[in-house]
Amino acid sequence: MGNRTFAYFLALSLFGEKGRHISTVLLSILIVFLLSSVLFISSSLHSVIENALREEPDLVVQRVEAGRLVNLPLKWEEEILSIRGVSKVTPRIWGRYFTGVKGKSFLVIAVDFLDENSHKTLEKLIGETELKTFLDGRHMIVGYAVMEWMKSHFYKEYYNFIGRDGEIKKMKISKVLPKEDNALFADTIIMGIESAREIFGISEDEATDLILDIPNDAERDFIADKISSLHYDIRTISKKESRAAYDRMFNFKGGFFLSLFCVVLLAFVLILYQRYSQVYSREKRQIGIFRALGWSMGDVLKLKFLETLSVVTGSYIIGVSIAYIYVYILGAPLLKNIFMGNGNLDMELILPPVLDFSALSSIFLLYALPFIAAVLIPVWRISVSDPKEAML
């Protein structure tokens, strides 16, 4: 049988009898859409975090007391710097500032202008070249979510921080970080190191933690071990560990979604099996005619299979495209809250478009494989039905 005739028959059976396929196609599109939306959001968030992690320090050194983070003495800086392979140690001051006893919280990051490099990465992250000009004296840069909160509380130009000693520190807002730049900075306040020390009540010879530059990445684990042996209350966090922690968190959310999705998938598979098992009398007659015209069982099987394959591929492409529009153009309303889950400030997350092989192949495997597996036996049963039987 010629290929052209075959393709003609295929097109006929697909478009000639739209009613027969429409419900399957619609259901499939819905399933693919749901699945791809979640996977797209997940891979997009992943890329946001991956980008942010690239700027993370090689190693963070913290001091713990009964498992809690406490300030560390600045004299540790010298001790660590004397270890071979550590090219630079920078103390950091940061913390969460709570607006009330059970209020909202901002992430306050301090920038030390005496130290050139400490604000270089920050400048790169927020895309602002002259941080200094915005932060001199009692000025601060705030994330947009912080700004919105402040506006709604009538702080339009400044905010009164209450220090640990109970004194009010007035800080002027010199700049608001735009929404598009970096979603991770939505609830962040950036200020000079002196102001931060006053607000948090951190003395001159203490810091929140230390960040290390270790140029040779093969040495990082070893140096981390060495640092850990300096004091009993030291904790080190490497870049790789923080990445693994984020990965775990994502897998946790994504994994639970998929486990639940399997239930939906099972229902879908059962519906498909049921639907393809009902042999319509018209279809039976059609196959009977084909067989009578000299088609072999293999030919009928091929036709039926290509028919199914077209339905699968068509719905896959349509479903993925709709999901792409929903997630990356409309910004995935409703669904992205599953991943955000932040009870603090209202953050609006911009999802950068990411279309990777892993998500696309995962969607295909999770949808097409159960689909075809479910209809394989019913399709075979229709295709091999006896021509005599079929004509009755």
Next chain:
Amino acid sequence: MNPILLDTQVQIYLLSEAILYLLMIPAFLISLKIIPKWDFGSFSQEQYALEREAYLVMTILIFAFVMKFLLLPYFVFAIDNLNTLVPGAMCAAGVISANSYGMPLLFVKLFLVFALILWMAVNHYDLEAKNYPWFKIKMWIFIAIFIVASVELWLDFSYFLDIDPTRPVSCCSALFGQLEGANPLPFGLDIEKLLILFYLSWSLIVFAHYTGQTLAKLLATLLFVYISYYAVVYFFGTYVYELPTHKCPFCMMQKEYHYAGYLIWATLFGGSFGTMAASICKIFLKVDTGKMESLSFAMLNLFTLTVSLYPLVYRLQNGVWL
């Protein structure tokens, strides 16, 4: 809860493998029923029913096989991504050696790919012959495949359930690179002799291809796969990474190297498995395997060209060898 099992790709991979296996069970039972009763010459109702069921077996297998081919790169991709969760691992080499099931699983997978190509070839020639002369051989091959696939499924689950995300593993440079002077190459070869053997076995394949020496070609291909593996890991790979100490069969499948590993390994295994299957069909079934042979031959040449270009381009760009 084990974080490995919550990984999206691992979940999808295990689910897909399980579904495919479930689908293969009825095919296996039917083929057990068909084999003793099959008689193409008979016109009985029973034979007719058997032929109908044979179609089901064939359909299931073709579908399962196509999916298994797709699942192999997906599997490699999935374990490569796990390197962030397994401490110490930098690429799939560390993850696959996280427990003793990993390497056997990979070997079983490669063997299955070969067996599947062979089955597909026999099936193709069987259908072409119209009177199914090799039907029983085909079924026996499938039964062997089913047994291997059962082992594979067991290894799949044992492997992923057994990865301990708290236990550090070795990275590829510890597994393949620094062996403290021990020679990792077979037959006591050094790199020069390895390369001579590599190009020699390739020339042998080319020679056997054009003179139609099927048996010689089969043997040359066997040698070629074996030598190529070492040549890629210990010589050509270092040019992919542009680092003389980086010896790893897996890292080249990462984004940093433009996923070159997928092309290199796919053409090597696709080409040599294809050649071997075609040669076996030609020797035992005495069929004309011209099309399949030229296709696999082209893949082998593509492989040789790709890996040879890496050092040459490096030499042209930098003026030195590594």
